[in-house]
Amino acid sequence: MYSSLDDVARAAGVSSATVSRALRDLPSVKPETKRRIQKLAHEMGYVISPSASNLATGKTRTIGLLTPWVNRWFFANIIEGAEKGLRQHNYDALLYTFHETPFEPRQRLDPQVLRRRVDGVLVLGLQLDDEEVASLANLDVPIIFLGPGHSKYTTVGIDDFGAATLIMNHLVELGHTKIGHIAGPDMEQFTNSPSAGRYRGWRSAVQSLDLPVDDAWRRDQSFDQASGMRATHGLLDAHPDLTAIFAATDTLAIGVMRALSQRGLKVGTDIAVAGIDDEETAKYVGLTTVRQDPRAQGVRSAQLLLSAMAGEETPLTDLGEIELIERASSGRISVRFMD
Amino acid sequence: MYSSLDDVARAAGVSSATVSRALRDLPSVKPETKRRIQKLAHEMGYVISPSASNLATGKTRTIGLLTPWVNRWFFANIIEGAEKGLRQHNYDALLYTFHETPFEPRQRLDPQVLRRRVDGVLVLGLQLDDEEVASLANLDVPIIFLGPGHSKYTTVGIDDFGAATLIMNHLVELGHTKIGHIAGPDMEQFTNSPSAGRYRGWRSAVQSLDLPVDDAWRRDQSFDQASGMRATHGLLDAHPDLTAIFAATDTLAIGVMRALSQRGLKVGTDIAVAGIDDEETAKYVGLTTVRQDPRAQGVRSAQLLLSAMAGEETPLTDLGEIELIERASSGRISVRFMD
């Protein structure tokens, strides 16, 4: 069906071993012969059989992308970035999704399906427990985490504590002292989660204000708008005197804004709101936030994985850039729609 | 490193051929032996080598997912659906992205990279020209299209003309007669594109109103908010008397709403706006739209591909459900935020 190395070898009047060497551009082939073979192979439309190559070398040139969702801003972008970063180096990306809902736990990771199939694994925004990490490690291929990390493996992400601090400093500077927090999920089980880092940033800022640390000003939620709305109503029912709400993500923050609107409160005037992410919608609704670039993080995690597979040392953490974006929701700016 | 068929065979006291048969559950193995081997293989942690299996059978149990982006609502959801649909049948999904921008054309499809790597191809939301389709067909594996289709291949999608008609009927029912249209890209080259179908729906409705067909009431754009904004300003500068704007997608429609807001026009009161998609944000901004379910379309396209790979006939088109969702932007409902 397809032409094989042998076909090319026959046509070139050399052995298949030489063709193999020539096509891999090994230095041990006479330059002229090499060029001749490469040209011929191209003309014949020869394409290597990845399976045969893998069988012979043990290398698949494929990496596994493990992720809970693809239909969310953060995840879609890191996946896109990672795929791009891998493709550039001629690696294939195998996609594995593990749907999480607040109601039913996601399916557990079964690393068996990755066996002999990938040269490395990128764990994108997935919270794995120790047991899962251990079984992943059994695959004996490099692993890079993105987002919720692991203390023993290279983790790409942002300084979540720092991001929260940026927001809190901004709100405090505007005169706010009673600042509620809508936290993300997984804070109890995973102290390394972004949610936990952002929560600590909020808590630390509250403490430094010499205010009593009031965890009653906090609600834990999953990452969706509806959760943000629910949490806001609960929070304001209990503490109507809050003047600002810092949500762990923009999506939650937008839920907050909707809830405030339902209660007849004017965002940015009656009460300040801020999030983290700077996703597209943030600009539209005028949300103050901390910008991060998940696409760049995806590319970066791919690069680190390739390094690790090349046997190089990789740093334990790699933090992407963040930047405070001030918009109308925190009350400094009064126009609703900006560009 | 891993245990092989031979290892299991040795431990079971049978030949590797028998193990191979037993693990594939072929009927030609004595039931008792079969169970014994399956149990043993499981205990030994045996995992098949996909490459070796592929080399022997020619089947990769992998399909290629070709898509322009993953970081957009429609694409993220079809990818998620397709991956899920494939995983359920133990197929792997290989992700290939082809970034498109209005400025630089995307890289052309080079099907060579898919050679010997996939048993089938899902073309998700990608506009391929005839040459690309021809080279894809050379791979000699089944192909299913999702979104912009191809007249010779099974295409999953929605009735774009019908969706536009739903919107137009709704607007006309509300009394509108001067309805502008913000169309999507690729209408010229590809008459099979969703953009083209929606445009025809708009045009046909305009005609049936016995209005002069006025293509001056139309602007062609790429699928992003900024385009929608730009187009709106252009449209209203030229035709300030329009009372409604129908945008080809929600994202464009949201751009329209932003532009109207900039011009001091009140959406739903001064001017009606409608889109197509019903993405998450549509609810938040109160956008009237036609709901479609890209996730279900992704699952469906995976099912059809699996059928095709099994040698079954597949219908030329498979249309997903659509439904008109009336919200404040078309002026019927006056509250801004609903649930």
Add this chain to the structure above:
DNA sequence: CTGTTAGCGCATTCAC
């Protein structure tokens, strides 16, 4: 610099 040989791990004849 190049060819020969052997083997990666499986599925498939063809015997028995």
Add this chain to the structure above:
DNA sequence: GTGAATGCGCTAACAG
């Protein structure tokens, strides 16, 4: 029902 032999297409080790 089961086993032995062969080949899928490539790379690696060893000669030369």
